[in-house]
Amino acid sequence: MSHRRESGAVPPWVVPEPSPRKRTSQSEIHQEDTQNSRLSNDGRHVPGPETAEEKRKSLASGETHENQRFQSQNQYLHIIGGEIVNNDCMQKANLLIENGKILFVGKRLDVPKNIPTIDASDLLIMPGGIDIGTYIQNDTFDFDENGYASTIKEALLGGTTTLVDTVICPRGRLPVDMLCRQKNRTKNCKLWCNIVYRVGLLEINDAILDQFELLVKQHDVNSFLFFVSGHEETNGSKGISPSGIKRALLKCRQLGALALIRNVAAWSSTDSPVFDSNISSETSEKKTIELAMQLAEVSNCPVVLTSPSNPAAVEETVRFRRQLPPVHVQVTCTPGVLMPTLVNGRQHPSQFLPYLTTGDIMAVSSDQAGTNRPMGSARLGAVGQRLVTVWEAGVPSGWLDPTAFVSVVSANAARYTGLYPYKGRISPGSDADLVLWPSNSLTQPGTGRPIMVLLRGHVMAREGKLADCSTEVGPYVTVDGSPQETNEPQPSGEVLKTQPFPMPVYSAVLATDRLRRRYPTSTGTEAWSMKVLTGELDPCIPTADTVTESEPQGTSLPAVGPVTTVPKPSEPGESFGVRMVHGHRDLHASGFSLSGAQVDDNRPQRSGIRTSQPPGGQSRNPLW
Incomplete structure (x- = not known):
């Protein structure tokens, strides 16, 4: 085989060096701006999508596309200092809400400037209740x-x-x-x-x-x-x-x-x-x-x-x-x-x-x-x-913790109505239906109450009253540290659509259906046993094929007494879910059981072969 290369080909062991980055001068930037700009039909000067000077300033300031996304006309709300409570965990984190949806959950969030902020220090942030x-x-x-x-x-x-x-x-x-x-x-x-x-x-x-x-x-x-x-x-x-x-x-x-x-x-x-x-x-x-x-x-x-x-x-x-x-x-x-x-004056x-x-x-x-x-x-x-x-x-008596409280008043109801995790959970993508609860009520009975209620990111209630301008309690909404006047809340509820299944x-119901179709013998009220699940032994319920015990052949007299029916023994190869090669023990498809039972245990095993050849006689097998 020829190993000749064509003229000008680079050998595979040669690593090419990267070309030096070209520096753009101010004159070239000005020339690029001139080329990007264009004139409209009426003679107006229309700039291009993004000039080179704007690119240079954007890269110099460190702005990314993620930050540029916050510059659109969206409604944001930033909640800081609170402890988020879900049905499975509690964590100290901040929330960023965009247009009524939870956008980010974390400690160090990249948030836009000049957005409303709520300081939820010493407060529990829980999902809104579902009745x-x-x-x-x-x-x-x-x-x-x-x-x-x-x-x-x-x-x-x-x-x-x-x-x-x-x-x-x-x-x-x-x-x-x-x-x-x-x-x-x-x-x-x-x-x-x-x-x-x-x-x-x-x-x-x-x-x-x-x-x-x-x-x-x-x-x-x-x-x-x-x-x-x-x-x-x-x-x-x-x-x-x-x-x-x-x-x-x-x-x-x-x-x-x-x-x-x-x-x-x-x-x-x-x-x-x-x-x-x-x-x-x-x-x-x-x-x-x-x-x-x-x-x-x-x-x-x-x-x-x-x-x-x-x-x-x-x-x-x-x-x-x-x-x-x-x-x-x-x-x-x-x-x-x-x-x-109260029973007879005793609690x-x-x-x-x-x-x-x-x-x-x-x-x-x-x-x-x-x-x-x-x-x-x-x-x-x-x-x-x-x-x-x-x-x-x-909660104060110790029967429930905050996560269990969220489960019984919100999360489980959301699961059974098909609204989870959009309702009943605080995570990215969920609806911003939130309840702010005082954390000191964990140990002080009589202080548990909703401090603030939010519906789709809008403050609706404070301390059991509508959050209008006259309400002067609860955490304030601030912009760059200065309090912001709260607009009078308006009814913003909706009729939610729920889906079947x-x-x-x-998920558990469909799993039970699959097991019942696969193991039809295990539909009784008794507990499922290992032999029913693995199909290793005879089924518990007799099949339709029965064998009638009668007198031996050669006698014409009918059987005396009641005729008993016994279930027909199933062949090992007919066991569903078991692949069997007749004549051999299939160790790969016989299944596993703690008892060590195999599908062919009812067949006697031949431990050796006895020959009838006399000593010194003719034998085709040299090992005999």
Whole structure:
């Protein structure tokens, strides 16, 4: 082979030196500016996109494209000195908000000049609260436009920035008509919070089930509330019967919606005009829980049991959720059950707090019914006192830490409504719905309250009042150290759209479906065993192919006594998920078991070969 190179070729072992950088003189810069400029049709001098002199000044000042991006007409807010609290961590960091979205989170942020700044020293910065269960606008209660706006404003002042409002469909009406009516009625109302719509049903029939798909795909509804009676429908029953709720859960599972179940008796005890209050609450609640567990296991639909009145209900859901395969069921409670109770003049702690600590109760909802403000002790459970009540009941006493508090009042509700992480979390890309909380309330009971509430980066409330110019409390908004006057806040809430199949919920549901399709024998209530999961031994349930034991051949008499059927032994090669080469032990595809069992253990192994050749006889194998 010839190794000759062409004339002028550079050998591969020669490293070329970089050419020296050319220095641009002032005359060349002026000539480049002249070439970049141009004349328009009317004779005006129009400069080029960026002259060389501007480039030189930009490079000399150290500006980058990241800094140049801040020069656009965007609305910024810089929060410094606070401690950010999410459901999984706490960190000391600053926030930069751009147009209602969190842009950066960190300690040393590159921020533009002359932007509003809030000093959040000694304050906790938490995501805005999400109330997963309210019943504010319904025909069952007296609807008033002003009362509706004031109720939503009260929720905002209390630190709640998103409400999940349930539109209850009366008997004989269709849910699509009721939802459209409620949306049109509140179109002109002042929305101080974000609103998510849910549909509540009192009955199930074919006409209502046919509208489920329309509600999910066109009206952005991904959750339904069912009022269950716990027994078959009769003339005196007021809720949905077990047969009806089973059809509804299967439909929700098909469409990727979340099913919420509420006991009729518990709803009757809240002085609601929907049902009569002559139902035994404890008996009906027990039947409702048993029904919900059984149907959730059959349909594999995620279910949320709302507002139980007895801790035994939570224990029952915990037992079903921890079995194998698990039942996807969660529990929500109201703030009122978290406060201590007085029995014979003695104060007793709440029995629901331990379940809130362990995560067995995933969220706390206000269950605000109508626009009437409760009085007395019921005031603690109102929509505006939800965050304060949960904080005072759990955090100073040590039952909850700030991260767990964020989980039960915001993050978990955002997961189950499909809004996470845009809601319920402080991270780049999330909505700037924030609540500033005093950090000294961690150890001082009675001081927990929202100091400041922000909705999409706008200061809406300070110390329980609207953040107008007359409010002289709370952290100030400053520009270069000088206080800035706060504009009067305007209602900026929106109706949020939710999508089906929220993955924080349905990821586990889909995984259970895959396991049930792969291992059809493990659909009982007993725990899954290793032999069922690996498919190494015989299946637990007999197959359709059976073998009948009879008399030996040669006798014509029928078998005496009952005929017993035994399952046909499956061949090792027929075991699903196991690749088998007949005649050999397949060590790669036989699986792993702590017991050391193999798929061909039922076959005897030949430890050696015995030959019949006499000593000194003819043998083709020299080893014999």
